[in-house]
Amino acid sequence: MAIAKANNLVVIEDACQGWLAEINHKKVGTFGLAGCFSFQNSKNLPMGEGGAIVSDDDDFMDKCYSYHNYGYAYGSLVGAVNQGAVMAGTKIRLTEYQAAIGLSQLERLDGETQLRETNATYLKGKLEGIPGLSTYVLTPNVTRAVFHLFPFRFHSEGFKGLSREVFIKALKAEGIPCSSGYIPLNDKLYLKDAFTSKNYKRMYQADELDFDKFVANNQCPITDKLCNEEAIWLSQSMLLGTQSDMDDIANAIYKIHENAEELLNYKG
Ligand SMILES: Cc1ncc(COP(=O)(O)O)c(C=O)c1O
Numbered sequence: 001m002a003i004a005k006a007n008n009l010v011v012i013e014d015a016c017q018g019w020l021a022e023i024n025h026k027k028v029g030t031f032g033l034a035g036c037f038s039f040q041n042s043k044n045l046p047m048g049e050g051g052a053i054v055s056d057d058d059d060f061m062d063k064c065y066s067y068h069n070y071g072y073a074y075g076s077l078v079g080a081v082n083q084g085a086v087m088a089g090t091k092i093r094l095t096e097y098q099a100a101i102g103l104s105q106l107e108r109l110d111g112e113t114q115l116r117e118t119n120a121t122y123l124k125g126k127l128e129g130i131p132g133l134s135t136y137v138l139t140p141n142v143t144r145a146v147f148h149l150f151p152f153r154f155h156s157e158g159f160k161g162l163s164r165e166v167f168i169k170a171l172k173a174e175g176i177p178c179s180s181g182y183i184p185l186n187d188k189l190y191l192k193d194a195f196t197s198k199n200y201k202r203m204y205q206a207d208e209l210d211f212d213k214f215v216a217n218n219q220c221p222i223t224d225k226l227c228n229e230e231a232i233w234l235s236q237s238m239l240l241g242t243q244s245d246m247d248d249i250a251n252a253i254y255k256i257h258e259n260a261e262e263l264l265n266y267k268g
Helices: 002-006 058-068 096-127 164-173 189-195 198-203 211-217 221-230 236-240 243-258
Strands: 012-014 034-038 051-054 133-135 142-144 149-154 231-235
Touching: 096 133, 096 149, 096 236, 096 243, 149 221, 149 236, 164 231, 164 243, 189 211, 221 231, 231 236
Parallel strands: 012 034
Antiparallel strands: 034 051, 133 149, 149 231
16 A cells, blocks of 8 residues: 555455455455455355445445446436436446345355364364475464465475376365466466557557567566466365364375375376
8 A cells, every 4th residue: 555655556456355354453455445356156255256346435436336337327426327328337237136145145254254264274283294285374464364265385395206286186086176276377378469459559568568578577486386386275165164074185185195105106
């Protein structure tokens, strides 16, 4: 926020994975001008698709409301609805069916958030002794952690040189769903197509659209290692299980650790 203020920038927070999370007792999504939350299916408050934007700036919220409803007049945006749009807009209105699902999800959110935190803390404790795994670290200013994922880092050298790919296959074979998470986006060829598109050419200067230069200037070796070799994700819904479910996850990982050498030739 200090950087934004010094540079006269507006902050829109992406809090899509952070329902109810707090930094120094302040909810994420409430620091900037606005916070965005996702209702997409994998999220902690799923409603199918869509999302919410929150802000305490009434004029801004009126514009958002208008934007999602054809650009029709709303609140401080003066005009009459039956006289057409007062600004460019879209039609991205929430359906009543989704709202009904969302309202009941909302009632469960606090309890489920608490359960995820309890299970995540327990699971972290169980995994901490395993050489070759690093679990998440919370910074001291996190006063409420919410878990959209239970992410950890896999270090091949702690597993007799086993690859992450085989670790994932073995964990799945033990009945534990998991994935390798995000892929790096900074060198993807779709960017090359985007850079040559009419819209990008309108928005950016020619030297900013040199793909090779962009890739050279945007090397992220730590992220590459994380995405390509280390990250393992367990999804948030797994943290809604029982303590014995968390034991199952930990036991499956212990088993893989104990049998890592034998797994070196595992094809899955
Ligand atoms: C951090 C974050 N931001 C934004 C999004 C996009 O949300 P949506 O799928 O509702 O567009 C996601 C996931 O989908 C996300 O995890």
